[in-house]
Amino acid sequence: MDLNVMIGGVLQQKRALDQLVESRKGKPRSEAILHLRTRDALLSVYAAKKNRANVGVRQVIIPAAYPPCELPFTSLKKMRMQDLLLDIHHRNDVLVVRVFGQPLESSSVQTCAAVEDEHGEVEQISIYHFGFARWADQTLHSGDVLAVKAPYLRSMVGGGAILSVYHPSDVFVLEQDHQLYPAKWRKSGSHVNKSAAQWKLDGNEALKDKNFHKANYYYGRGLSASDLDDELKCDLLRNKSCVELYLGQFDAAKTNALASLLNKPEEKxxxxDSKALFRAGRALYELSDYQEAKDAFQKALLLSPSDKDDQSQLKHTVARIKEETEGLFNFASISKTVNSSKNIHVDQASYLSRTEVRQTEGRGRGLFTTQDIACGNIVLCEKAFTVGDTPKDINNQDCVVSPSSKGLLWGGRTEAWFNAVRSIFNSPSLAPRLLALCVTCKCPGKVHSRMTETTVPIVDGVPVVDVFRVMEIIEANSFGISGSANNSNSTGSDLGMACAVFTRTSFINHSCLGNAERSFMGDIIILRANKDIPAGAEITVPYKPVDGDYHLLKSSLNMWDFQCRCKLCLAEEQWGLSRAHILLSAKSWEKDNPPASASGIKWARGLEASKASHISSVEEVFIDQLSDTYPEEIFAGLPKIGLMKRRLWLLKACLDSPAAGTMAYQIMEDHGLKMDFAVSATGETLVFDRSNAIFTHDLVECFQLMSRKITGGPNPFKKLALETYIIMNGSAVGYEK
Ligand SMILES: [Zn+2]
Ligand SMILES: [Zn+2]
Structure with a gap:
């Protein structure tokens, strides 16, 4: 798949659609293409269609962002399908429709169906995020009656129109006893009058079949049955908390488990109660509330001291508390789990207490230290709020055209969007962590009603999540991490990358001369200080891997609406000229001439000296040309990023030469590391002024090469190599290899 062709094509479609929408907005529904306006036409089309959820690359084009409806049913007016106008949101209305024919899944986030209203008018409907349904079933069936809040009949690329629902709280599957359920569609023999005990039995039956949505629904119905007594109520709440755990509805699982406690002396x-406390503990654990979880497991153990599950969960919880409060992580074992299980989800707590979010001067919010952090130590270690894993097959995934940036979400990012919406829809107490993140909204007009609010309101019993706001947060704050199916290399693009959002780390601002380095292990991010950071200082990292092309860096920082004013950027501004052309030729030449083609020949064997020196001299020319772009009067003491890789090439090629030591020191200088010769002329330790330094994997490699080269006598590179490796990689895991 050629990504650029695909993006180009899909963006072109998007522009055509925008024009169509502009010309049709507010016009009657008859303006849209009419060929699917009969029941029979729709029935035959849907009978012929196949589910596309597992086939090919599915392009999802969303015309424009809009906020979810926040009005309850009681404030909405029931409207007729024939009164729908094209491409506008009927914000004060509700439309009740019935599904006919076979619904189909047109992508992993989208379900489509043919629907009719009470008056026999027909339309198609497409519903996003339907799978989060709070009703009996995750899938849509023929005969289901839906209430659509703020109905929106939008134009499609081909000229037709489709009722579209994006926010999960804008559509409900109605029960027969709902006030909006049309009387003429009611069937006799409904289950309206079931007893609470019968609902409980139905729920247990569904639970046995692992149909958690259904079980949850039945228990919920039982709880509102008219003959409910206290004992049944506790049973239903306890059982409901069990299925809610499976469904990821952790807020409800916790609340219902605790509400089910009997607190009676009898053994039964x-x-x-011990069971209920276990469930409360599990829910609290998943909500990262480890202290409360520990409390619940301990109480459960008091009631049934020999319970193995309680014991093992308590052990896990205590380990999380240790990570959370002391920053003690077993990276070797985490890495082993990630590599052996091919599972990027790591069961770890976040260690955040050394940092806090504060207002900066002139660059929005930033992250600051709450204590002194010594060079090499952990600044923070954070578990991802949400992760979108690598698509197993890159040719089978959803590409979503984001309505705000007109960019494209694909692979792990689509998945992360989907997962983030689901987790705050399922557990609204988690929403503030995500919604506090910074977004510069690029939507035309003011489309998000609650841009500054971080909680989600509950309307008609359902959390109201603005999926477009979540999408913007994902776009602005996600990190690419390596996914479980690591196919990023084979495609040469980041289509194969997994995607993660870290809600604390996202507040870190950029500086080319950052004081911390980030690395990833599964879905955790590790941040280590690359110099001593005093308490109260702002933590910064370079957003992009360093490259000597300043103009490229500047334009990519513009994506975040950010301008770097670090010493290096000021120097580059002063210098003003581009060195991109030299870097390009050097890189392409190095690709064809690995250092091994020159190494060892000249110095070790004295053979083919002319060839080796010729190759080296090409590299030396690049170094000379690049050095000229870093005049000392402007760049003194600052990193010379364009030179680092060239000099590392030379060091590798000439490692056996007596000049290797000098080259290594030059590489350090290229990184802005100023050696304090007075302190570190001899011995095992080299002392640097790190204040203007940057750190790279090239530097680690340089230290490792020198460390191996020096045999016998003091070897200052040995310690440096390990220290720098840990800073760059988060831990010493993999160092010996
Ligand atoms: Zn927006
Ligand atoms: Zn900078």
Whole structure:
């Protein structure tokens, strides 16, 4: 798949659609193409269509962002399908429709169906995020009756129109006893009058079949049955909390488990309460509330001291608390789990207490230290809020045209969007962590009603999540991490990357001369200080891997609406000229001439000296040309990024030469590391002024090469190599290899 062709094509479609929408907005529904306006036409089309959720690359084009409806049913007016106008949101209305024919999944986030209203008018509907449904079933069936809040009939690329629902709280599957359920569609023999006990049995049956949505729904119905007594209520709440755990509805699981406690002295009651406390503990654990989780497991163990599950969960929880409070992580074992299980989800707590979010001067919010952090130590270690894993097959995924930036979301990013919406929809107490993140909204007009609010309101029993706001947050704050199916190399693009959002780390601002380095292990990010950072200082990292092309860096920082004013950028501004052409030729030449083609020949064997020196001299010319772009009067003491890789090439080629030591020191200088010769002329330690330094994997390699080269006598590179490796990689895992 040629990504650029695909993006170009899909963006072109998007522009055509925008024009169509502009010309049709507010016009009657008859303006759209009419060929699917009969029941029979729709039935035959849907009978012929196949589910596309597992086939090919699916392009999802969203015309424009809009906020979810926040009005309850009681404030909405029931409207007729025939009164729908094209491409506008009927914000004060609700439309009740019935599904007919076979619905189909047109992508992993989208379900489509043919629907009719009470008056026999027909339309198609497409519903996003349907799978989060709070009703009996995750899939849509023929005969289901839907209430669509703020209905929106939008134009499609081909000229037709489709009722579209993007926000999960804008559509409900109605029960027969709902006030909006049309009387003429009611069936006899409905389950309206079931007893609470019968609902419980139905729920247990569904649970046995692992149909958690259905079980959850039945238990919920039982709880509102008219003959409910206290004992049944506790049973239903306890059972409901069990299925809610499976469904990822952790807020509800916690609340219902705790509400089910009997607190009676009988043995039977103790056993049931112990079960409920275990569920509360599990929910609290998943909500990262480890102290409360520990409390719940301990209480459960008091009631049933020999319970193995309680014991093992308590052990896990205590380990999380240690990570959270002391920053003690077993990176070797985490890395082993990630590599052996091919699972990027790591069961770890976040260690954040050394940092806090504060207002900066002139660059929005930033992250600051709350204590002194010595060079090499952990600044923070954060578990991702949400992760979108690598698509197993890059030719089978959803590409979503984001309505705000007109960019494209694909692979791990689509998945991360989907997962983030689901997790705050399922557990609204998690929403503030995500919604506090910074977004510069590029939507035309003011489309997000609650841009500054971080909680989600609950309307008609359902959390109201603005999926477009979540998408913007993902676009602005996601990191590419390596996914479980590591196919990023084979495609040469980041289509194969997984994507993660870290809600604390996202507040870090950029500086080319950052004081911390980030690395990833599964879905955790590790941040280590690359110099001593005093308490109260702002933490910064370079957003992009360093490259000597300043103009490229500047334009990519513009994506975040950010201008770097570090000493290096000021020097580059003063210098003003581009060195991109030299870098390009050097890089392409190095690709064809690996250092091994020159190494060892000249110095070790004295053979083919002319060839080796010829190759080296080409590299030396690049170095000379690049050195001229770093005049000392402007760049003194600052990193010379364009030179680092060239000099590392030379060091590798000439490692056996007596000049290797000098080359290594030059590489350090290229990184802005100023050696304090007075302190470190001899011995095992080299002392640097690191204040203007940058750190790279090239530097690690340079230290490792020198460390191996020096045999016998003091070897200052040995310690440096390990220290720098840990700073760059988060831990010493993999160092010996
Ligand atoms: Zn926006
Ligand atoms: Zn800078």
């Amino acid at each position: 009651s103790k056993q049931l």
